[in-house]
Amino acid sequence: MTTPRRVCAIRDPIPAYRRGIARELEAVGYETAEPGDCIAWIQRFHQAAHSTEYRLAALLSIRSEADVDVLAMLRTYDEQVALLALLVDPDIDNYRQALDAGAGGVVDYAASPDDIVAALDATWDGAVRLPRAVVIEFLSRPRRSNGIPPVCESDVRRLAALANGWSVERLANHENFSTREMFRRLQELYHTLGVSNRHQAIAAAARHGLLDGSLETGQGPSCHRAANR
Structure with a gap:
């Protein structure tokens, strides 16, 4: 069986940052793209004759609520796409917000390229790489009740x-x-x-x-x- 080609979209307003991440991903076998509209980019693969030949991922820098909304829309549109959030402000609450919005992985925007690649690779395996302090904070918070709102x-x-x-x-x-x-x-x-x-x-x-x-x-x-x- 042919191994699917891994294609990753990079969404960030700084061209030099996008190019730097693209170089690192391409060095380990990813194909990269810098689409203006990530949903339209995903749609093109859905419409391709051999869509199963590809596995899609997207790296999104999170700078504002608007970026979180884009992340959430991508997750709602296609749950098979690996989504990695790059937090410009790596506050614990922002980690939680990104995960709640549907990110398969979350990493500090200033992390090394190796750490970003490792975090993306982990999402393919259904794992989430998080700082120890973030995990401890998550585990220390009380569980939600079993009831739901109206x-x-x-x-x-x-x-x-x-x-x-x-x-x-x-x-x-x-x-x-x-x-x-x-x-x-x-x-x-x-x-x-x-x-x-x-x-x-x-x-x-x-x-x-x-x-x-x-x-x-x-x-x-x-x-x-x-x-x-």
């Missing part, structure tokens, strides 16, 4: 559609939204459920009985609270 009926319908294999684009078209607006709404829903991606959201909804068909339908934006279990 979930509106329209959100339940979206979860059911996702559980039935609908794409974000199909869901957006069905509700007459743009794809980006649907990304935004789904991210708000994931945040409400305390999860970071569609698989976790579907699992949480099923666990709390939101997908069992017991909710009454109606025309108003009524909300329902799942019983704590």
Whole structure:
């Protein structure tokens, strides 16, 4: 079986930084790109005749909430893409925010090229490389309760559609939204459920009985609270 080609998009406003990371990645066998629109870049691979020949990754510098939104949209759009967040401000809360938004790995923006490559490689294996202090802080915080906040009926319908294999684009078209607006709404829903991606959201909804068909339908934006279990 042919080994898929690893292709990595690099998103950062500083050309010299992008080129430096690209050189390091290319030295260890990655192909690189610097797309202006990462979602459009991913779409081109989806539409390619031999899309399975590629494994995609994206490195995104996180400087603002807008960058976090881009990270979240990419995770919502394609959960198979390896996403590595490069934190310009490596505060512990920013590590948590990046992971909550869907990053498969998080590293300090000022980390050495070797550390960045190692962190990216780890994401392919489903591992996350984090500083020891960050891990200790995460583990020291209390667990969330098993209950979930109220979930509106329209959100339940979206979860059911996702559980039935609908794409974000199909869901957006069905509700007459743009794809980006649907990304935004789904991210708000994931945040409400305390999860970071569609698989976790579907699992949480099923666990709390939101997908069992017991909710009454109606025309108003009524909300329902799942019983704590």
